[in-house]
Amino acid sequence: xxxxxxxxxxxxxxxxxxxxxxxxxxxxxxxxxxxxxxxxxxxxxxxxxxxxxxxxxxxxxxxxxxxxxxxxxxxxxxxxxxxxxxxxxxxxxxxxxxxxxxxxxxxxxxxxxxxxxxxxxxxxxxxxxxxxxxxxxxxxxxxxxxxxxxxxxxxxxxxxxxxxxxxxxxxxxxxxxxxxxxxxxxxxxxxxxxxxxxxxxxxxxxxxxxxxxxxxxxxxxxxxxxxxxxxxxxxxxxxxxxxxxxxxxxxxxxxxxxxxxxxxxxxxxxxxxxxxxxxxxxxxxxxxxxxxxxxxxxxxxxxxxxxxxxxxxxxxxxxxxxxxxxxxxxxxxxxxxxxxxxxxxxxxxxxxxxxxxxxxxxxxxxxxxxxxxxxxxxxx
Amino acid sequence: xxxxxxxxxxxxxxxxxxxxxxxxxxxxxxxxxxxxxxxxxxxxxxxxxxxxxxxxxxxxxxxxxxxxxxxxxxxxxxxxxxxxxxxxxxxxxxxxxxxxxxxxxxxxxxxxxxxxxxx
Numbered sequence: 320x321x322x323x324x325x326x327x328x329x330x331x332x333x334x335x336x337x338x339x340x341x342x343x344x345x346x347x348x349x350x351x352x353x354x355x356x357x358x359x360x361x362x363x364x365x366x367x368x369x370x371x372x373x374x375x376x377x378x379x380x381x382x383x384x385x386x387x388x389x390x391x392x393x394x395x396x397x398x399x400x401x402x403x404x405x406x407x408x409x410x411x412x413x414x415x416x417x418x419x420x421x422x423x424x425x426x427x428x429x430x431x432x433x434x435x436x437x438x439x440x441x442x443x444x445x446x447x448x449x450x451x452x453x454x455x456x457x458x459x460x461x462x463x464x465x466x467x468x469x470x471x472x473x474x475x476x477x478x479x480x481x482x483x484x485x486x487x488x489x490x491x492x493x494x495x496x497x498x499x500x501x502x503x504x505x506x507x508x509x510x511x512x513x514x515x516x517x518x519x520x521x522x523x524x525x526x527x528x529x530x531x532x533x534x535x536x537x538x539x540x541x542x543x544x545x546x547x548x549x550x551x552x553x554x555x556x557x558x559x560x561x562x563x564x565x566x567x568x569x570x571x572x573x574x575x576x577x578x579x580x581x582x583x584x585x586x587x588x589x590x591x592x593x594x595x596x597x598x599x600x601x602x603x604x605x606x607x608x609x610x611x612x613x614x615x616x617x618x619x620x621x622x623x624x625x626x627x628x629x630x631x632x633x634x635x636x637x638x639x640x641x642x643x644x645x646x647x648x649x650x651x652x653x654x655x656x657x658x659x660x661x662x663x664x665x666x667x668x669x670x671x672x673x674x675x676x677x678x679x680x681x682x683x684x685x686x687x688x689x690x691x692x693x694x695x696x697x698x699x
Numbered sequence: 700x701x702x703x704x705x706x707x708x709x710x711x712x713x714x715x716x717x718x719x720x721x722x723x724x725x726x727x728x729x730x731x732x733x734x735x736x737x738x739x740x741x742x743x744x745x746x747x748x749x750x751x752x753x754x755x756x757x758x759x760x761x762x763x764x765x766x767x768x769x770x771x772x773x774x775x776x777x778x779x780x781x782x783x784x785x786x787x788x789x790x791x792x793x794x795x796x797x798x799x800x801x802x803x804x805x806x807x808x809x810x811x812x813x814x815x816x817x818x
Contacts, residue, residue, distance in 0.1 A: 414778050414781075415778065418775045418778070418779075422775070422779070423779075423782070426779055426782045426783060427782070429783070430782065430783065430785055430786045433783075433786045433790065434786050434789050434790075437786070437789060437790045437793045437794065438793060440793075440794065441793035441794055441797050444794065444799060445797060445799075448799065479729045479730075482730050485726060485729065485730060489722075489726045492722050492725075492726075493719065493722060496715070496718045496719060496722065497715075499718075499763065499767055500711065500715040500767075503711045503767055504711075507711070676769075679767070679768075680768055683763055683764075683767045683768045684768075686763055686767075687760060687763050687764060687768075690756060690759045690760050690763065691756060691760065693725075694725060694752040694753075694755075694756050695752070695756075698725070698726075698728075698729040698748075698752060699729075699745075699748060699749055699752055
């Protein structure tokens with residue numbers, strides 16, 4: 320691959336590249352990763368069938384897919400680590416003339432992402448409006464204890480039931496907003512000219528590069544930390560729960576813990592879901608006297624009891640949508656790990672700060688989706 | 700990067716403060732008991748909460764897209780905004796013509812997606 324002509328800049332095909340020539344950066348790493356994703360998804364689809372472990376041997380394919388993806392990432396990162404912004408290809412035709420091609424490509428990628436999330440939101444709206452709400456069904460009295468009824472139980476009914484339940488989602492919202500801001504600060508810091516930087520932080524111009532590297536690394540590292548917090552809290556909310564010790568127990572109706580959604584029975588297999596909200600003998604939740612259920616019970620035409628609901632559709636829409644968003648956060652964490660490392664090695668300066676901007680576009684998009692997911696899946 | 704100010708201050712900091720305040724209101728609207736206020740304006744608490752969540756969600760969405768994602772104030776903001784709005788047609792079809800207007804979907808769609816072996 321070495322230099323027969325000036326465009327042959329792949330001195331080391333596995334990276335790092337020599338970026339000092341004016342040729343476009345061609346990398347085969349995304350193709351390797353695509354093959355890896357293909358192997359991973361094909362194998363993963365064969366591991367479980369209807370929630371049951373069907374083919375353990377497919378796990379080998381899953382692992383192989385992971386290994387190929389990781390290899391592709393490492394090659395890509397090795398090629399990019401030396402990128403100093405010398406060559407940034409620009410659009411030559413309308414409508415993107417003189418706009419960085421990487422920026423245009425990122426926006427086109429984000430458009431496809433918008434369509435993915437629109438499909439998920441559309442599904443959610445259709446089911447939520449088309450299937451009777453569990454609370455309404457309970458209060459209508461059109462159910463009998465021991466017989467399952469199908470209804471839509473929004474996760475918000477559990478999550479928005481107390482401040483404790485809202486806490487993980489609310490903290491996550493703030494974490495994502497702060498992380499959007501830290502990435503903007505990383506971009507601002509990386510983009511500042513040496514002269515301005517030296518003046519702003521009152522340091523010698525010779526020390527600017529090392530000072531800037533630490534600062535950009537700190538901002539990108541903080542973003543990574545906040546993303547980790549986001550997924551950790553999601554894990555707690557979905558599977559682990561958390562204790563409410565001491566005086567908090569009293570504020571939590573006497574319960575010493577906040578159960579996870581899984582422990583509450585809010586799962587994609589919940590075909591016989593019960594909840595304290597749907598129990599006529601519950602001492603914590605009172606049935607409105609003007610409801611059909613209350614009147615039927617008073618008239619002796621409804622015996623009361625516990626309503627059992629099939630909520631698989633509502634739980635599935637919740638987990639698929641919020642899970643897809645979580646996967647995007649995880650993908651961002653992988654990118655952030657690399658960028659933090661590169662920043663600490665002095666990899667970002669005014670000439671190539673736009674790389675942070677383009678990653679930032681993705682990260683802000685993840686925040687943008689959460690701005691809609693949080694109110695309509697967690698609060699309402 | 701932004702070449703403008705909001706109330707004479709750095710737009711990113713102002714946007715950050717604004718987003719934090721709006722999120723506090725959003726969470727408060729759900730956690731606080733608004734039934735008395737809802738009664739006073741002739742709405743149910745759920746309707747009021749829904750209105751507040753939409754009323755806050757839209758400006759938050761615009762603030763992130765316009766300021767953090769530079770769809771406002773840069774030389775290429777206009778063409779990139781048009782690019783970002785391109786899927787609007789798809790979104791309108793999905794939300795309004797499928798999400799809100801396909802009565803058969805809740806019962807028919809799951810059947811289409813189920814494998815033949817489903818009991």
